[in-house]
Amino acid sequence: MTTTRPRLSEVAALAGVSEKTVSNVINNYPHVTPRTREKVERALSQLKYRVNLSARSLASGRTGFIALAVPGLSNPYFATLAGHVIQAAAAQQWTVLIEQTDGDRNPESEVVGGSTSYLVDGIVLHPESLTSADLAARADSTPLVLLGEKPLNHVADRVVADNVAAAADLARHLLDGGRNRIATIGLDPHSELMASGLRSEGVRTALAEAGRQLDPDLSIGVGSYQRADGAAAMARLLALPEPPDAVICFNDVLAMGALSQLNRSRIAVPEQIAIAGFDDIEEAPFAAPSLTTIKWDTKRIAEEAVRLLAERHGSSEALPQREIVVGYELVVRESTAPVR
Amino acid sequence: MTTTRPRLSEVAALAGVSEKTVSNVINNYPHVTPRTREKVERALSQLKYRVNLSARSLASGRTGFIALAVPGLSNPYFATLAGHVIQAAAAQQWTVLIEQTDGDRNPESEVVGGSTSYLVDGIVLHPESLTSADLAARADSTPLVLLGEKPLNHVADRVVADNVAAAADLARHLLDGGRNRIATIGLDPHSELMASGLRSEGVRTALAEAGRQLDPDLSIGVGSYQRADGAAAMARLLALPEPPDAVICFNDVLAMGALSQLNRSRIAVPEQIAIAGFDDIEEAPFAAPSLTTIKWDTKRIAEEAVRLLAERHGSSEALPQREIVVGYELVVRESTAPVR
DNA sequence: GGAAACCTTTCTAGCGCTGTAAATCCGCTA
DNA sequence: TAGCGGATTTACAGCGCTAGAAAGGTTTCC
Structure with a gap:
């Protein structure tokens, strides 16, 4: 248990001023004479005073x-x-x-x-x-x-x-690069409104602009945003009779997992399959190959x-x-x- | 600003008991009759009461x-x-x-x-x-x-x-695998006592057991534990007239940086250079190649x-x-x- | 039937700090 | 020298809750 710490009253007593003046000094209230301030500060440091934040918060209504x-x-x-x-x-x-x-x-x-x-x-x-x-x-x-x-x-x-726009940009970039079968890996959307839903929408938008549509077989839902989920989803895509030539993962962690699966399966990235993510996490530029992504x-x-x-x-x-x-x-x- | 939230006294008034009884209910004080408890709990939920933690902490001395x-x-x-x-x-x-x-x-x-x-x-x-x-x-x-x-x-x-023992194990593992020139990448030790110092000591111990010693040229100090530091350090090692055939990085983040540099330089890992780290961060098993490390x-x-x-x-x-x-x-x- | 014994609930103080308002001080002006 | 006005400082009342002890109720036992 903690021993007793100095309180405002003790500092005030030592400095020979009122508690409130000490409080004023601590809180940088402007109207304190330099002399008083100095006296108080000396007492403060002599006693190694630390404000009790619970008390302050109770009194002030601000919790900090x-x-x-x-x-x-x-x-x-x-x-x-x-x-x-x-x-x-x-x-x-x-x-x-x-x-x-x-x-x-x-x-x-x-x-x-x-x-x-x-x-x-x-x-x-x-x-x-x-x-x-x-x-x-x-x-x-x-x-x-x-x-x-x-x-x-x-x-x-x-x-x-703007998740929709970002995802669309990503898909367009892939299309521009000559990719034809674009897959997505993302959370089964709890709701249309969450990131996965929006990013998915963005991809669909870009595909539609190019006169294509998202192949339902190429849209893999995962249970969570972990590396292992990305790897497993990628494995499923690779097992398809006609695998994709590009994969958009709805976050970088999934993408890193997918990438590891590709490396493991000796699939050349980006030659055979391109891969991209969202978030630009620290490891993205250091991956092999380095990861294309959306940076917020x-x-x-x-x-x-x-x-x-x-x-x-x-x-x-x-x-x-x-x-x-x-x-x-x-x-x-x-x-x-x-x-x- | 927050509007007024219900206080203990209001709950007490609604339940028709004293404040302390309400407090007893909230804190699971054993001697409260089921009837009283139920009355209080009804009031509690009716008012959506939430305890004010600042006040509690001030009164109880426990901050939470x-x-x-x-x-x-x-x-x-x-x-x-x-x-x-x-x-x-x-x-x-x-x-x-x-x-x-x-x-x-x-x-x-x-x-x-x-x-x-x-x-x-x-x-x-x-x-x-x-x-x-x-x-x-x-x-x-x-x-x-x-x-x-x-x-x-x-x-x-x-x-x-036991950082020393762990580092020694790692070094021995490398030596057992036929590695001859072991390098280290780690923080310039602020003090002998910090992780870098201890891990370095462990490596030296294992080398000494095998009748060798750490080549000072192969011991690279970095300014911080970032991926970029690991990559830069690796680049320095590769530039050496006689590069190492194994590198122990004093954490996985450095190792991932070093690994990316190796990939970039088209050095085969582990064939030409082995690499290992500490911490077993989430990405370690997903790296290409997957990373040997010390898992705490x-x-x-x-x-x-x-x-x-x-x-x-x-x-x-x-x-x-x-x-x-x-x-x-x-x-x-x-x-x-x-x-x- | 009455009192001891125990269980429940209430009462009364603060916890240490800040906000408000009032008191005091000080330098100037008339 | 008295009177003013603004600058400083102080007094004091809580903030909402819990601890400890007192008070009130109920049960049990002789």
């Missing part, structure tokens, strides 16, 4: 925390995103609580409605299973920012990217999310629902070099 | 948080570790605050001595730069568990693995760390410094197949 809920940190994309959110939050004096939802509905709704929400000034959620209806029914008024997906309109502030501006996503939270937290008026659209970039690497 | 400080989440090893710690902590009703230190001394000492420490019931730190002396001088009495490294004796509880029992590390914290938090007596040694496993994969 925000929650970040993502499917899981083992996906490098979310790990990186979390890192950026932690940094952006630090600039606002916020500490980040990370919740892992596994993309399941229960933990997701617990985050937006459970008692975590009492503890935080705001919530950043990357939803995977929650629906618009769930969110609309939310009673809690803690500021909420939704991440990553286009949908879930008008239930909360959002920072989104993750840092900006994190910053905007925190900014939206801060704005809503700072003003008591009801702000309108806002949507920030962040850009993306098609990063072309070796894995999708054109067929000769 | 622990801090986990690691260099950074972008290293998949730490991301995975963080995931496990979050899970283990949840079992103790603890929420985890993640701090990213970048392995720098300032953030590390801020974690163990700064005001975060006022806010948490315990700290799990994976130190990179902090020395025994720093830790010994620590005034703060918040329970602290050190992770990962052997050293830093007698300043805090530790969960460690990360889940157990997380669990033991949380357990140590819980024990120290739960008892007011001064427990002795404890050290938990977790095992490791040499996972042999394709990247170190023996030379023919």
Whole structure:
């Protein structure tokens, strides 16, 4: 157990001022004379005083925390995103609580409605299973920012990217490179509105523009976004009588799994089959061959999310629902070099 | 700003009991009659009551948080570790605050001595730069568990693995496979005691057993544990008049970087050069070729760390410094197949 | 039938800090 | 020198909850 730490009253006594003055010094209240400030600071450091954040939060109503809920940190994309959110939050004096939802509905709704929400000034959620209806029914008024997906309109502030357009760009790039049979590997969409659904739609759009359509046999659904799922899905594609000549995986982790399966099966990438993903995770440029992917501006996503939270937290008026659209970039690497 | 949430007093009024009785129900105090409990629970759910954790923590002295400080989440090893710690902590009703230190001394000492420490019931730190002396001088009495490294004796509880033995095993495996010129790529050791130093020592030990020694030219120091560092270091090794036939990277991220450089340079792995790492990150088995590495029992590390914290938090007596040694496993994969 | 013994519930203080409003101080002006 | 106005500082009341002890109820036993 922790021994007694110095309290404000002790610092005040030592410095010969009131508690409130000490508090003013700590909180950089402007109207404190240099002399007083110095006295207080001396006492502060002499006693090694540390503010008790629970007490501060109780008294001030500001908790100093925000929650970040993502499917899981083992996906490098979310790990990186979390890192950026932690940094952006630090600039606002916020500490980040990370919740892992596994993309399941229960933990997701617990985050937006459970008692975590009492503890935080705001919530950043990357939803995977929650629906618009769930969110609309939310009673809690803690500021909420939704991440990553286009949908879930008008239930909360959002920072989104255009998944449909990005996926279409990717498919067009493949078509331009001379690919004819394009396959996709992605989560069985819980809902049309989630990433998989949107990316799938983008691919279909691009194919339609080219006067083709997505062969249902070439559209593989997986249970989760793990490497092993990507590898297994790829194996299924290879077992087809007429395998694809390009595969779009709906995230890089799946793509890395698929790529490993291709290497294992001695299929030449990109000569025989091209492969691409989404997210531009750290390992993408280091893969063999390096992976073509869609790069989101993750840092900006994190910053905007925190900014939206801060704005809503700072003003008591009801702000309108806002949507920030962040850009993306098609990063072309070796894995999708054109067929000769 | 958040609108008013129901308070204990309102629940109490609705249920027709005292605040303390409501509190007793919430905290599962045993002596509450089923009838009273039911009345209270009805009121609780009717009002959608959520406890205010700041107030609880102020009143009870238990914060409900622990801090986990690691260099950074972008290293998949730490991301995975963080995931496990979050899970283990949840079992103790603890929420985890993640701090990213970048392995720098300032953030590390801020974690163990700064005001975060006022806010948490315990700290799990994976130190990179902090020395025994720093830790010994620590005034703060918040329970602290050190992770990962052997050293830093007698300043805090530790969960460690035998880095020297693991590295020696790896080197022996390479020697057994017929490798003659073993190189290492690792952080310029801040101190002999950190992972790089210990792993390096293990390699030297195994070489000495075999009557050889580490060629200084084959020991490359890097500035950080990133993929690009591994690739650059590998490039330097390849530029040598007499390149190595095996490379031990002091973590998997470096190894993946080195591997990509090898692939780029069309060097056959493992035929021309074998490569190995530490940590068994998720992508290791999916690399081409799959990566031989040392696998720590990360889940157990997380669990033991949380357990140590819980024990120290739960008892007011001064427990002795404890050290938990977790095992490791040499996972042999394709990247170190023996030379023919 | 009455009192001891035990189970339940209520009462009363804070936990350590901040916000508000009021008190005090100080330098100037008239 | 008194009077003013703004700059500083202080007093004090909680924030919402839990701990400990007192009070109130009920059962049991002689």
